[in-house]
Amino acid sequence: MGPKATSVFIDQIIESTAADRDQDHIDMVILNHASLPDRTHVILENSGELFLKEIEKDIRLLEYAEVANIAMPCNTAHYYIQDMQAMTSIPIIDMVEESMKAIRETFGSGCKIGILATNGTLRSGIYSESARRLGMVPHEPDQDVQQQVMNIIYRDIKRGIPSNPAELEGIIHDMVTKEGCDCAIIACTELSIIKLSEETKQVSIDAMDVLVRKSIELSQ
Structure with a gap:
């Protein structure tokens, strides 16, 4: 959520992981859903259902990929973290x-x-x-x-x-x-x-x- 912020998050994960070879790094599935509704707008306009409808599709993709945890590098979206967590048994890290x-x-x-x-x-x-x-x-x-x-x-x-x-x-x-x-x-x-x-x-x-x-x- 936020293409540039997502790329910074990925880079920091790689740079902060103690690794001497590719295989020492963490497996990641990156879902850069840039077209999601702006999180500030949906909160101010009380239209969170539009955001959550799109997010549920993303969660299903991550479930299919069998990820162990979900990290969401968007602070504003954490307003809906309980709604998102209710959609899946995969833990969503609460930033x-x-x-x-x-x-x-x-x-x-x-x-x-x-x-x-x-x-x-x-x-x-x-x-x-x-x-x-x-x-x-x-x-x-x-x-x-x-x-x-x-x-x-x-x-x-x-x-x-x-x-x-x-x-x-x-x-x-x-x-x-x-x-x-x-x-x-x-x-x-x-x-x-x-x-x-x-x-x-x-x-x-x-x-x-x-x-x-x-x-x-x-x-x-």
């Missing part, structure tokens, strides 16, 4: 829950988390609810900052235009220094494409990285 657990382990219970995501993900509340359930404090950007985030995702990355890392890094820096956040969660796989500085990585966790690690752990 949201795994990411929140990783933040709690790194920054501690009670930490304040800045959420960088699409409007759909924010509206769904999946990260805020998970944070509160695990004893942490979610923080969503104000309207102007959120528009900046959406511009990076839709104006730049989804159109194949390189995004200047300084813009996203500036948002994260302000969350930490001005908004009192202990860290930021990069909760959109398009944002995962942007190469951040080591300094910024110290105060952020990328949900894509968490999904990569969990996918490798389960598949090995």
